Amino acid sequence: MNIKPFGVEEWMNAWETGARYNIAETCVDSISMDELFQLTGENKEDFLKNFCSRRLTYGDIEGAPALKRGIAGLYHSIHEDEIVPTHGATGANHHVFYSLISPGDRVISIMPTYQQLYSIPESYGADVKLVHLKKENGYLPDLEEIRRLAIPGTKMICINNPNNPTGALMDKEYLEEIVKIAESVGAYVLCDEVYRHLTQEDIWSESIVDLYDKGISVSSMSKVFSLAGIRLGWIATHDQEVLKSLFSHRDYNLISCGMFDEAVASLALKHKDVLLERSRNIVRESLAVLDAWVQSEPHVSYVKPKAGTTALVYYDLPIDSYTFCEEMYKTTGAFVTPGDCFEQPHSMRIGYAYGTESLKDGLKAVSKYIRLKGEYNA
Structure with missing residues (x-):
């Protein structure tokens, strides 16, 4: 079977480990087993005892x-x-x-x-x-x-x-x-x-x-x-x-x-219902952060998402998205996904639901890189 390389997964595999600001992640902020038991009120010892006996x-x-x-x-x-x-x-x-x-x-x-x-x-x-x-x-x-x-x-x-x-x-x-x-x-x-x-x-x-x-x-x-x-x-x-x-x-x-x-x-x-409420609260709070950044950053634009955890954000710099994302990663530690992984040039996919503070820091790093490139291309 011949199949095209899986653009987004190959990019994530190559760069995710070591990212300083991971705003490429698409899951709602992952939880541990301890957090799962805290959120649900289930008894961890009973669960593990039952499972370990099987x-x-x-x-x-x-x-x-x-x-x-x-x-x-x-x-x-x-x-x-x-x-x-x-x-x-x-x-x-x-x-x-x-x-x-x-x-x-x-x-x-x-x-x-x-x-x-x-x-x-x-x-x-x-x-x-x-x-x-x-x-x-x-x-x-x-x-x-x-x-x-x-x-x-x-x-x-x-x-x-x-x-x-x-x-x-x-x-x-x-x-x-x-x-x-x-x-x-x-x-x-x-x-x-x-x-x-x-x-x-x-x-x-x-x-x-x-x-x-x-x-x-x-x-x-x-x-x-x-x-x-x-x-x-x-x-x-x-x-x-x-x-x-x-x-x-x-x-x-x-x-x-x-x-x-x-x-x-x-x-x-x-x-x-408990987990869904947690997830919805995270995506709503996080999208508000992303939207405020998009409105304040003159070099980017997007169609505001209606749902999910990702946004396709376009930038106006004369640089392809793979170069943009790799250079930004190496310069600032901000990790996003090139739009060209989805055949959408001059854009990046931002995952906004993996932690609000990380999102804020990551977006600041993206703005820093955009300013640097803007000055370079001026």
């Missing part, structure tokens, strides 16, 4: 019942038997394509988004068509363009809601328009929903699976629940043929998830 088998092959109950509680209509646990959302996205996409299949995706959503189906020989998100449309997909590309027999439409890297959010009405297009050609809609529920307003975040029987939701414990270290994600769908294919293909590449990962996730999801 034999370390493969566990529940199709997922621990408590885990699947917790995941189902994040949706309006999903049942426990309509969930496939995976190794993170990256494992979930890959598994969907691995299970459903064949050479020649028409797949419609968007850009910018997480690269898996177009590079993996392309590597399988799919006929991938991209819809480019535009600032002037608030980074929402052009419905007419999707409609034009959705020819009879289209296999899948891939979206990301909230969007990474822009923070754009499609509401129920917008998603329903995409569902109508998919229904007209019998296509699946795969929605990467790893930032779902991280809204700036107190609203219910719609999931594609609550709106469409052929909708496929992917998510994880990493971003919203601050538990990336347990590497646990899932796929949710009502489509029984899809579920059959997912479980069949799972025997070849996954078998089961880790018992400890599932136990920790089950505990966290039992107290999802």
Whole structure:
């Protein structure tokens, strides 16, 4: 299989360790196990005693019942038997394509988004068509363009809601328009929903699976629940043929998830409201900090995110984003992601939810670098 290098992950792997100000991180400020027990009020000793007495088998092959109950509680209509646990959302996205996409299949995706959503189906020989998100449309997909590309027999439409890297959010009405297009050609809609529920307003975040029987939701414990270290994600769908294919293909590449990962996730999801409140408070406070900085910094601009933990920020200096981000890292210690990782030149993705003080310090460092470059290019 030939596949393009994964731009954003290669950048993170190369530079994240040693960053002085990490404002590239996309998870809401990660928590420790001790913090998880403090937040939930669960008894740590009882949890560990119970787990340590268990034999370390493969566990529940199709997922621990408590885990699947917790995941189902994040949706309006999903049942426990309509969930496939995976190794993170990256494992979930890959598994969907691995299970459903064949050479020649028409797949419609968007850009910018997480690269898996177009590079993996392309590597399988799919006929991938991209819809480019535009600032002037608030980074929402052009419905007419999707409609034009959705020819009879289209296999899948891939979206990301909230969007990474822009923070754009499609509401129920917008998603329903995409569902109508998919229904007209019998296509699946795969929605990467790893930032779902991280809204700036107190609203219910719609999931594609609550709106469409052929909708496929992917998510994880990493971003919203601050538990990336347990590497646990899932796929949710009502489509029984899809579920059959997912479980069949799972025997070849996954078998089961880790018992400890599932136990920790089950505990966290039992107290999802507490963790969601914490995460929403962090993203709202942090976005206010970022927005104030953008308004005060004359060399940058953005479309203010509606949800999620990331923003795509443009700068007006005559320098490509890889050079910009690498030089800034070496000069100031500020670590952001080049926009060119998402094929968005002269921009950077800023992750704003990994600690307010770190964000403030990191943004000061970005301004310092911009001033230095501005003086150099004057």
